[in-house]
Amino acid sequence: MMPDRVAQDVDSRMALAREWDELVAQVRDLPGFEDFLRPPRLSSLLPAATGGPVVILNVSQWRCDALVVTSSGVQVVELPDLDQNDVAAQTRAYLDAVEARQDETERGVDSDAVEGALERCLRWMWDAFAARILDRLGYTATPAGDAWPRVWWCPTGALTLLPIHAAGDHRTPGEAVLDRVISSYTPTLRALVEARAATGSRPAGSDRMLFVGVPETPGQATLPSVLTEEKLVTGLFGDRCTPLIGKQAKRETVLAGLLTHGWVHFASHAEQNLDDPSHGGVLVADGVLTVTDLSAQQYHGDFAYLSGCKTAVGGTDLPDEAITLAAALHYTGYRHVIATLWSVHDKQAAEVAREVYQAITRDGVLHADDAAEALHHAVRKLRARRREWPSMWTPFAHTGP
Known part of the structure; x- marks a missing residue:
């Protein structure tokens, strides 16, 4: 390259860099954009913990910690019993168990081996980090009254794939996360701050329920409880409910x-591609409503219930990128999202949905801020009856404030 050309390129790059700096400065002068392209200030993130840690x-x-x-x-909180290699091994064993459980659900059978693998994972999480964290927070026993403390989990790496809310030795009373706190998840602190700030921001007329039910899907098992859930939801919301059933439930x-x-x-039904999670989605009448589809629009929703299978499982290559159906709906405006981590029994899915909706719906109005507590007690009730089958009560998770 000729010297004159090199000098011209250098001058051009310097001019572009100055222009970039000037444009960024102009953006930061705009109200609300003071931190544009800067790491968020801690003071702006602390409101995420308004309702609990x-x-x-x-x-x-090098080391593992809880912030x-x-x-x-x-x-x-230092976590000396948590090790990166153990996390990888436990996550692999957990995913193998989940895959086996999904195969069994489709064939209508149950396996003690799968339940045993899930129990081992739940105990490992309890011993490796969950018990230590709750003890440090002072949550050392089951609350005596109705006022339960809340904790939001924001896992990173492979831990994003695990059911932290169900960690515990469920053979021993009080030795489980479910016995001490109400758990929720958040993909980031900023997402939780924004979800808290969105209270009351919904447009007029949006206090309505959209019910999307697809009982028959080619190549998938029939879901007879879809009609049970439709009856439940339409009964609670009456003319506030818009049902889209079967062929009516098209993507557009x-x-x-x-x-x-x-x-x-x-x-x-829903499907999740762990290697390419953005292509997973809900199976509707004319195809798949993907994570990408949902993320293309901004909503002003208050509550989403994903009763389909595998709606809260993300990807393995980029686990920190919480690309799940649940996260997609949360990021795009739904403050509260309830979803399942893996394939669940049709009967149990309908049972938990009934418990949740009956707790959060009054006079045809849904009170979304009660969703986490309602789900918590519904899962504990199911666990009390089927403690030996963690695959039935572990998958249900809440994301949001």
Whole structure:
């Protein structure tokens, strides 16, 4: 390259760099954009912990810690019993068990081997980090009254794939997360801050329920409880409910309905591609309503219930990128999302949905801020009857404030 050409390129790059700096400075002068392209200030993230501590789980080859965020600051809880190699091994064993459980659900059988693998994973999480964190927070026993403390889990790495809310030795009373706190998840602190700030921001007329039910899907098992869930939801919401059943539940119709309804319930099969999670989605009448489809629009929803299978499982290559159906709906405007981590029994899915809706619906109005507590007690009730089958009560998870 000629010297003159090199000099011209250098001058051009310097001019572009100056222009970039000037444009960034102009953006930062705009109200609300003071931190544009800057790391968020801690003071702007602490409101995430308004309702209770947020536990960020950090796993690395050097050490593992929990960063416990409260409204007053951050404390570090060392996790000497948590190891990166153990996390990888446990996650692999867990995913193998989940895959086997999904195969069994489709064939209508149950396996003690799968239940044993899930129990071992839940006990390992309890011993490796969950018990230590709850003890440090002072949550050492089952609450005596109705006022349960809440904890938000913000896992990183492979831990994003595990059911932390169900960690515990469930053979011993009080030795489980379910016995001490109400758990929720958040993909980031900022997402939780925004979800808290969105209260009351829904447009007028959006206090309606969109019910999307697909009982028959080619190549999939029939879901007879879809009609049970439809009867439940339409009975609770009456003329506030718009049902899209079977062939009515087409992709474009559903996407349009999401814009005009503050609440949505999906009762259908779903599929998740762990290697390419953005292509997973809910199976509707004319194909798949993918994570990408949902993420292309901004909603003003208050509540989404994903009663389909595998709606809260992300990818393995980029586990920190919480690309799940649940996360997609949460990021795009639904403050509260209830979803399942893997394939669940049709009967148990309908049972938990009934318990949740009856607890959060009054006079045809859904009170979304009660969703986490309602799900918590519904899962504990199911566990009390089927303690030896963790695959039935472990999958249900809440994301949001």
